[in-house]
Amino acid sequence: xxxxxxxxxxxxxxxxxxxxxxxxDALTMRKLAAExxxxxxxxxxxxxxxxxxxxxxxERTVADLGVIRPTGRTPAQxxxxxxRALRRQxxxxxxxxxxxxxxxxxxxxxxxxxxxxxxEVHAAGLRGTHAAEVVRAVQFQVVGFVxxxxxxxxxxxxxxxxxxxxxxxxxxxxxxxxRALAGPVDQEKLFALSVRALVxxxxxx
Amino acid sequence: xxxxxxxxxxxxxxxxxxxxxxxxDALTMRKLAAExxxxxxxxxxxxxxxxxxxxxxxERTVADLGVIRPTGRTPAQxxxxxxRALRRQxxxxxxxxxxxxxxxxxxxxxxxxxxxxxxEVHAAGLRGTHAAEVVRAVQFQVVGFVxxxxxxxxxxxxxxxxxxxxxxxxxxxxxxxxRALAGPVDQEKLFALSVRALVxxxxxx
DNA sequence: ACCTGAACACCGTTCAAGT
DNA sequence: ACCTGAACACCGTTCAAGT
Numbered sequence: 001x002x003x004x005x006x007x008x009x010x011x012x013x014x015x016x017x018x019x020x021x022x023x024x025d026a027l028t029m030r031k032l033a034a035e036x037x038x039x040x041x042x043x044x045x046x047x048x049x050x051x052x053x054x055x056x057x058x059e060r061t062v063a064d065l066g067v068i069r070p071t072g073r074t075p076a077q078x079x080x081x082x083x084r085a086l087r088r089q090x091x092x093x094x095x096x097x098x099x100x101x102x103x104x105x106x107x108x109x110x111x112x113x114x115x116x117x118x119x120e121v122h123a124a125g126l127r128g129t130h131a132a133e134v135v136r137a138v139q140f141q142v143v144g145f146v147x148x149x150x151x152x153x154x155x156x157x158x159x160x161x162x163x164x165x166x167x168x169x170x171x172x173x174x175x176x177x178x179r180a181l182a183g184p185v186d187q188e189k190l191f192a193l194s195v196r197a198l199v200x201x202x203x204x205x
Numbered sequence: 206x207x208x209x210x211x212x213x214x215x216x217x218x219x220x221x222x223x224x225x226x227x228x229x230d231a232l233t234m235r236k237l238a239a240e241x242x243x244x245x246x247x248x249x250x251x252x253x254x255x256x257x258x259x260x261x262x263x264e265r266t267v268a269d270l271g272v273i274r275p276t277g278r279t280p281a282q283x284x285x286x287x288x289r290a291l292r293r294q295x296x297x298x299x300x301x302x303x304x305x306x307x308x309x310x311x312x313x314x315x316x317x318x319x320x321x322x323x324x325e326v327h328a329a330g331l332r333g334t335h336a337a338e339v340v341r342a343v344q345f346q347v348v349g350f351v352x353x354x355x356x357x358x359x360x361x362x363x364x365x366x367x368x369x370x371x372x373x374x375x376x377x378x379x380x381x382x383x384r385a386l387a388g389p390v391d392q393e394k395l396f397a398l399s400v401r402a403l404v405x406x407x408x409x410x
Numbered sequence: 411a412c413c414t415g416a417a418c419a420c421c422g423t424t425c426a427a428g429t
Numbered sequence: 430a431c432c433t434g435a436a437c438a439c440c441g442t443t444c445a446a447g448t
Binding site: 127143185 | 306307311319323332333334336338345346351353379382385386398399401402403407410
Binding site: 245 | 439440
């Protein structure tokens, strides 16, 4: 059975698959070669070395990110919709943010979202430095939230169990709060709440 | 010249030094042995293996984190002061958050800050689920911000230069905003602004 | 109890050699 | 033009052997 000819794109596809599942560290040239059914050194002919392979992978992924279309009626709603869309994009590529940052492509990657935000902030009547601050605050908020989320999801079982930590006087004083903090985080709800609060306050000043 | 006897603490000190400068990936058992002037295998006798060495390092670092003392008059001010203190702690140990997360110690690490936040949120008159949401929103906000900051600071020169990206119609329409977004981020200011906005809106509802 | 070097399996990368 | 295996320097880890 003749295998398909080894191409740069086939290598990138395979690499993307490995990275998406277990992160960039799990991408070894030898595993990649095994998955492709080729000799390790063949990969070098097509993509240079491991680092330029990752470079190419990041560049392709960033280029393939969909555009961001705001929805909603009020500026606050439309800004929140951009935040949600950005979060969804980032969650689909769990390791992309770190890889993009390491390669100095952060600004390029966020440009579509930033432009959408600028548009909505303008629609809300803001201009100049103030508008820029709002755009950046929302961007930091979304990216930060996704990074924390990702860490939490990768994390193993918490140790000690979260309940034990709140088995204190606070638990008696405010059992509802103790229960809420001991339980798991509803990230979806927390994200919506945080974005709404931030945008609301920033547009109001 | 007789070297000091090799101890578990000396190994942890040396490891902490390497990790603090270049991150956990830069900590190789062989480099560590070289810095300690000992054979690689001696380290194994004292700390087990690389993974348990990192475990011990993380545990020691978390235990040594200072307590968090809120300052300010109003609840909003005191919550913001906790956020600042937490950010300062995390910035002093740039790789700690990720390492703590990987080891399932997140909740334990944030417990002091969380308790301080709970106290202030109570002082602001909130209770139960609502109070818990505010605590978590602030915690996510701070940790997320620090993660983004760290990525930005590690990142190399942006490519393409940020100015080029904003050499568009927007630049003519609102040159103040284009200039602000093309320039570097004042992280200190952005952090203060974001925290103030979030806390303000969360306490107001 | 503490330290050592040899040895193993893994990794990225280079290079001369094949077709 | 494309692919290969051998070889090198690095890595974490084990183990038998030293004191």
